[in-house]
Amino acid sequence: MGKFVVKTRKDGEFQFNLKAxxxxxxxxxxxYKTKANCLNGIESVKRNAQDNDKFERKTSTNGKHYFNLKATNGQVIGTSEMYESASGMENGIESVxxxxxxxxxxDLD
Known part of the structure; x- marks a missing residue:
């Protein structure tokens, strides 16, 4: 089962990672400036992850593939790692x- 890991970055902002x-x-x-906003971001990922249309598939300038997960308002709520292939990226989306x-x-904070 996956988990969200919440931590404080060096700049004092909060961030989460979703781990498989x-x-x-x-x-x-x-x-995120506040932990409450970070936790709201996690809830947004949980709500939006089932909608394939919320995944924006992208290719970086170096040819690697990645995706953004967007909220209903169009704001990016999460970004994947870089993948060597489009099929690897699709597997990443399925994992999310x-x-x-x-x-x-x-909560590591």
């Missing part, structure tokens, strides 16, 4: 879909 059951990070958040809804929250 094997411990691999599959989604990173932006920085399967891990996010029931993921626990581990």
């Amino acid at each position: 059951g094997n411990g691999q990070v599959i989604l990173n958040s932006e920085g 879909k399967s891990n996010a809804p029931d993921a626990t929250i581990e």
